[in-house]
Amino acid sequence: MLMKCLELGDKCAKYPVIQGGMGVGVSLSQLAGAVAHAGGVGVISSAQIGFDEPDFKTNTREANIRALTRHIKNALAMKREGLVGVNVMVALKDYREHVRTAAQAGADIIISGAGLPVDLPELVAGTGTKIAPIVSSVKAVKVILSMWERKYKRTADMVVIEGPEAGGHLGFSREDIESGIRERFDDEIRGIIECVKGYAERFGVHIPVIAAGGIFNGDDVRHALSLGADGVQAATRFVATKECDASDAYKQAYIDASADDITIIKSPVGMPGRALNNSFIRRTKDNPERITECFGCLAHCNPSQVPYCITKALINAVRGDIENGLIFCGSNVSRIDRIITVDELIGELIV
Incomplete structure (x- = not known):
């Protein structure tokens, strides 16, 4: 090429x-x-x-x-x-x-x-x-x-x-x-x-x-x-x-992912997002987490109205706590x- x-x-x-x-x-x-x-x-x-x-x-x-x-x-x-x-x-x-x-x-x-x-x-x-x-x-x-x-x-x-x-x-x-x-x-x-x-x-x-x-x-x-x-x-x-x-755990989640593991979520940012449908996503879908501390990451975020703290969820994931974190991914993740x-x-x- x-x-x-x-x-x-x-x-x-x-x-x-x-x-x-x-x-x-x-x-x-x-x-x-x-x-x-x-x-x-x-x-x-x-x-x-x-x-x-x-x-x-x-x-x-x-x-x-x-x-x-x-x-x-x-x-x-x-x-x-x-x-x-x-x-x-x-x-x-x-x-x-x-x-x-x-x-x-x-x-x-x-x-x-x-x-x-x-x-x-x-x-x-x-x-x-x-x-x-x-x-x-x-x-x-x-x-x-x-x-x-x-x-x-x-x-x-x-x-x-x-x-x-x-x-x-x-x-x-x-x-x-x-x-x-x-x-x-x-x-x-x-x-x-x-x-x-x-x-x-x-x-x-x-x-x-x-x-x-x-x-x-x-x-x-x-x-x-x-x-x-x-x-x-x-x-x-x-x-x-x-x-x-x-x-390494985050990377392994990508390697282990199948096409069925991909889902579209509604992010606390207010936009749709593509992520792995792990236990965190399934748990917070119907049972929002109580937010006890706010890191002030987003210009428009009301902690009382979002299902979870996106900062905490992303930090958990990147550190390797993949079942208690948000793992964003693209549509081709299952091919890795x-x-x-x-x-x-x-x-x-x-x-």
Whole structure:
């Protein structure tokens, strides 16, 4: 396969392969740094990134900022022919602070979804950090790019299209997912690419468009490129790598998963999400947990109205308590049967 390097203005990655951001704690500097070293774009998730800091429970905001800076610096020190990015969810309570911290720490690019990142250009102003929104529809990309053009006189450095087969939070309704939207999504990808081209022409730049969701092997990459995408983003497959920051038990849950173990949940974030249907999901479906402490992770979360604390559930999982935690996954998780290295995985995706 002839894959061009990923050029983002004055920044470049040898391969247009992006490792998707996964929180809490699944994609930190160990994984992101390894991907950036191998020539791809390694992405750190900022979501509750300070969970391992000694003062996380008592000083959550500062612990997250401190850990975010440290992980970015560590990953940048590891990169060779790739780039280091940070995924910051718009839904986070401290979204603006996380973006500013990532840019000041020297992140090559910030990728932002789980909401519309309408003020992202303002937050990176004066830095060399590139910006990329995550979208799932032509409507969403038009709203974001038209606002950036009107308010900031600039456009995106890259656009990530996240399809319905992705893991974690999804930009689709449960009805759309269950009605077979994935069979029709190729047309949406083509439409988004055409829309982005219009903005690129007006600004006299090339805006790479990245296809995400359900990317498992070279065949999926070839299909994405045939639609006009410039590269791909994969997340689920990077969990089953030696360098992934998650616990061995978390990785083993992926290896053991069957297609029947995958379910669509309603996340406390307020969006549908794809996850493994473990005992935690089954237990909290009809019996919400009593939340005794709040970590202030989401801008819009009422602890008395959600079935569980998503921070606690994600931390439990990444640490290895998989039956008492939330394990997000993509639609192809059941196809994973072994642990490989990041180098091996990128080699599979680019041939």
